[in-house]
Amino acid sequence: MKMIAPSGTVGEAVVNRTNDIVDKTFTHDQNFQRGMLYDWDLQPIEEVDFKFEKHKVFKAERSEVEYHVHFRPNYNPEYLFKDRYFKNDGKERLGFYIDVYDNSKGKYEKWLIVGKDNRVAFDRYNAFRCNWMFEWIYKDEYHKCLGVLREAADKSFNSSDIDKLGGTSVGGEMGLIVPTCENTMTILLGQKFIISDNLLNPQTFEVDKIKDHVPFGVIRAYLKQRVFDPHTDYFGIINEETNLKFKFDIPIDDLPEEFGGQYHMICDCIEYKDDTSNVELEELALDCDESVIYIGGRPVFIKAGGISDGCKWHFFLDGQEFTALDLEGYFEFTRTKDGIEVKAVSKDMNKYILSVSLENTYGDKSDEINLEVRL
Numbered sequence: 001m002k003m004i005a006p007s008g009t010v011g012e013a014v015v016n017r018t019n020d021i022v023d024k025t026f027t028h029d030q031n032f033q034r035g036m037l038y039d040w041d042l043q044p045i046e047e048v049d050f051k052f053e054k055h056k057v058f059k060a061e062r063s064e065v066e067y068h069v070h071f072r073p074n075y076n077p078e079y080l081f082k083d084r085y086f087k088n089d090g091k092e093r094l095g096f097y098i099d100v101y102d103n104s105k106g107k108y109e110k111w112l113i114v115g116k117d118n119r120v121a122f123d124r125y126n127a128f129r130c131n132w133m134f135e136w137i138y139k140d141e142y143h144k145c146l147g148v149l150r151e152a153a154d155k156s157f158n159s160s161d162i163d164k165l166g167g168t169s170v171g172g173e174m175g176l177i178v179p180t181c182e183n184t185m186t187i188l189l190g191q192k193f194i195i196s197d198n199l200l201n202p203q204t205f206e207v208d209k210i211k212d213h214v215p216f217g218v219i220r221a222y223l224k225q226r227v228f229d230p231h232t233d234y235f236g237i238i239n240e241e242t243n244l245k246f247k248f249d250i251p252i253d254d255l256p257e258e259f260g261g262q263y264h265m266i267c268d269c270i271e272y273k274d275d276t277s278n279v280e281l282e283e284l285a286l287d288c289d290e291s292v293i294y295i296g297g298r299p300v301f302i303k304a305g306g307i308s309d310g311c312k313w314h315f316f317l318d319g320q321e322f323t324a325l326d327l328e329g330y331f332e333f334t335r336t337k338d339g340i341e342v343k344a345v346s347k348d349m350n351k352y353i354l355s356v357s358l359e360n361t362y363g364d365k366s367d368e369i370n371l372e373v374r375l
Contacts, residue, residue, distance in 0.1 A: 019073035019074065022072075022073055022122065023072055023073050026049060026051075026072055027049070029051050031051040031052050031053050031070075032049070032050075032051055033049075033050055033051070033052050033100060033101055034047055034048070034049050034050075035047065035048065035050070035098055035099035035100055035101065035108060036048075036098070036099045036108075037077060037096055037097070037098050037099075038096060038097035038098065038099075038110075039081065039084050039085075039096065039097075040085065040093070040095050040096070040179035040180065040181040040217065041179075041181050041182075041183070042097055042146065045077075045081060045084070045096075048071060048072075048075065048077075048098070049071070049072050050069050050070060050071050050072075050098070051068075051069075051070040052067055052068075052069060052070075052100055053067060053068040053070060053124070054067055054068075066114075066126050066127065066128055067100075067111070067126075067127050067128075067129075068117070068124040068125065068126065068127070069098060069111070069113060069124065069125040069126075069127045070122060070123075070124050070125075071123070071125070073122065076123065077096050077113075078092040078093055078094055078096075078116070078217070079092055081096075086181070086182055091216050092216070093180065093215070093216045093217025093218075094113050094114060094115065094116060094125070094215050094216070094217040094218055095112070095113065095114070095178075095179030095180055095181075095217030095218045096112075096113045096179075096217075097110050097111065097112055097113075097130070097146070097179070098110070098111050098113060098127065099111075100127075100129075109129060109130070110129075110130040110146060111127040111128065111129050111130060112127060112128055112129075112130055112147065112148050112177060112178075112179065112218075113125045113126070113127050114126050114127065114128055114148070114177055114215075114218050115215060115218075116215070128148040128150065128177065129148070130146050130147060130148055131148060131149055132146075132147060132148070132149040132176070132195065132259065133145070133146055133147075133255050133256070133259035133260055134146075134147055134176060134178065134193055135193070135194075135264060135265055135266045136186070136187065136191055136192070136193060136266065136267065136268070137266060137267065137268045137269060137270070138186035138187075138188075138191075139186075140249060140270055141249045141250075142248045142249055142250060142252060142266070143183055143184075143186055144255075145178045145179075145183055145184050146178075146259065147176055147177055147178035147179075148176065148177040148178075149174060149175075149176055149195060150174065150175050150176075150177065151174055151175070174195065174205065174222075174223045175220055175221065175222050175223065176193070176220070176221050176223065177218060177219070177220050177221075178218075178219050178221075179217060179218060179219070180212055180216070180217050180218060180219050184219055187207065187210070187219065187221060188207065188210075189207055189208070189209075189210060190206060190207060191206065191207045191221075191267075192204055192205065192206050192207075192226060192233070192267035192268055193205050193206075193207075193223070193265070193267060194228070194233060194235055194265035194266070194267055195223075195265070196235070196265065199235065201228065202228050202233070202235040202265065203225065203228070204225070204226045204227065204228045204229075204233060204267060205223035205224065205225055205226060206223065206224055206225075206226045207221045207222070207223060208222050208223060208224045209221070209222040210222075226323070226325065227323075227325055229267075229312075231271070231309075231310045231312065231361065232267065232268050232269055232271075232312075233266070233267045233268070233269065234246050234264065234265070234266050234267075234269050235263070235264070235265050236263065236264065237262040237263060237264070238252045238262075238264050239252070239254070239262065245271050246266075246269035246270060246271055247269075247270055247271070248269070252264060271310065271361045271362075283305070283306050283364075284304070284305065284306040284307070284311075284358050284359075284360060284364055284365065284366035285304070285305040285306060285366060285367075286302055286303065286304055286305075286339075286356070286357070286358060286366045286367060286368075286369045287302070287303045287305070287369075288300065288301070288302045288303065288369045288371070290371065291370070291371065291372060292371065292372045292373075292374055293342060293343075293344050293354065293371040293372070293373055293374070294344065294373075294374055294375070295344040295345065295346065295347055295349060295350060295373060295374070295375050296344070296345065297343075297344070298343075299332075299334070299341040299342060299343040300341070300342050300343075300371060301339055301340075301341050301342075302339050302340050302341075302342065302356055302369050303338060303339040304338060304339045304340070304358055304366070306360070306366075307337075307338060307339070307358065308360060308361075310360065310361040311358055311359065311360050311361070312358070312359045312360075313333070313335070313340060313356065313357075313358055313359075314356070314357045314358070314359060314365075315327060315331075315333075315354065315355070315356055316354070316355040316356075316357075316368070317349075317352050317353070317354060317355075318352060318353055319355075329345070329346060330344070330345065330346040330348065330349050331343065331344055331345065331346075331349070331354070332345055340356070342354070342356065342371065344373050347375065349373045350373060350374065350375050351372075351373065351374070352373045353370055353371070353372055353373070354370070354371045354373055355368040355369065355370050355371075356368065356369045356371070357369070
C-alpha cells in the first residue's frame with residue numbers, strides 16, 4: 001500500500017499549532033489591548049488586538065523608553081495595507097499610528113510604529129509615544145504632523161557644511177520621527193522647527209540630517225540648535241492675535257490640547273504685505289569700496305541702500321550658504337542701521353571668497369558683494 005505524505009513539514013505544523021494556541025488565548029494576557037490602527041496620514045484603518053509590552057527600562061537622563069506592539073499571529077500591517085500608500089509601489093512600510101490606552105490617565109494616546117523585530121517566534125513592532133505636533137512652512141504653505149521627539153542616539157557625525165570650514169560639528173542634539181507621507185516629504189535639510197516650553201525665549205532647531213529608508217515608512221531627522229528669529233519665527237496664539245504680522249495659506253486651527261492647544265510654533269513665516277499702501281520700497285543695493293578682506297585686518301564695511309527692519313543678511317563661502325552663527329570664530333559681523341561690518345579672524349578662511357547679500361521681508365534680494373579673503 002502506498003503511503004501518502006502529509007502536507008507541509010513538522011516545523012510548519014508546530015508553528016501553526018502554536019499560532020492557534022496563541023490566538024485562542026490572546027486576550028488572557030494582562031498586556032492585552034484593543035485600539036484603532038491608523039495609516040501614515042492618520043486616517044483610521046481598523047480596530048486591532050495587540051499586546052503592549054515594555055521593552056527597555058527608563059532612565060531619567062535618557063529619552064522615553066520604547067515599547068513592543070505584539071499583534072495576533074500572522075497580522076502584519078506593513079503587508080496587509082501596503083496598497084493604501086499613495087505611491088502604490090508594492091513596498092512594505094512601517095510608520096503606522098496606533099491607539100494605546102493609558103490606564104493611569106483613563107484615555108487613549110497615539111503611538112508610532114517605527115521598527116520591527118522578527119528574530120523571535122512572534123513578530124514584535126517597536127513603538128514610541130507621540131509627544132509633539134511638528135509645524136513648519138514649505139513653499140509658503142503650512143504643514144503639521146504628529147510625531148515623536150527624542151534625544152538623538154547617534155549624537156556625533158560629520159556635518160558637510162561645517163567640514164568645509166575644516167572642523168567637525170556635534171550634531172543630532174535631538175531627533176524627530178514622523179511617518180513618510182506626502183505631507184512629511186516636505187521636510188528638507190535646513191528646515192527649522194520651534195521645539196520649546198519657553199514663551200520668553202523659544203528654542204529653535206534646524207534639520208541637519210535625514211534618514212527616510214531605515215525602515216521604509218519612517219522619517220528620522222536630526223536637529224541642531226539655531227537662533228530664534230522674531231522676523232520669521234512665531235510662537236503664540238494665532239486666533240487671538242489682533243495685529244498678527246504673519247500670513248498663512250489656510251486658517252490655522254488650534255492643536256489638540258495635549259500637543260499645544262492654542263499655542264503654535266512655526267518658523268519661516270511670511271509677513272503680510274500691505275497691498276493698499278502707496279509707499280514704494282527703496283530698491284535694495286549693496287556697495288563696498290573693497291574687494292579683498294585681510295585676516296586680522298581692519299573691518300570692511302558694506303553699505304546697504306533700502307535696508308529696513310526685518311531685512312535678512314545672507315552669507316556664502318565659495319557659493320555655499322552659511323548663517324552668521326555657522327561662521328562664528330571665522331568672521332565677525334557687526335550690523336548697523338545702514339549696513340554691516342565684516343572682519344575676518346581665522347586663518348582657515350585664507351583664499352575663500354565670502355559673498356554677502358541682503359533680503360527684505362518680501363523676498364526681494366540684492367546683488368552680492370564678493371570679498372576675497374587673504375592673509
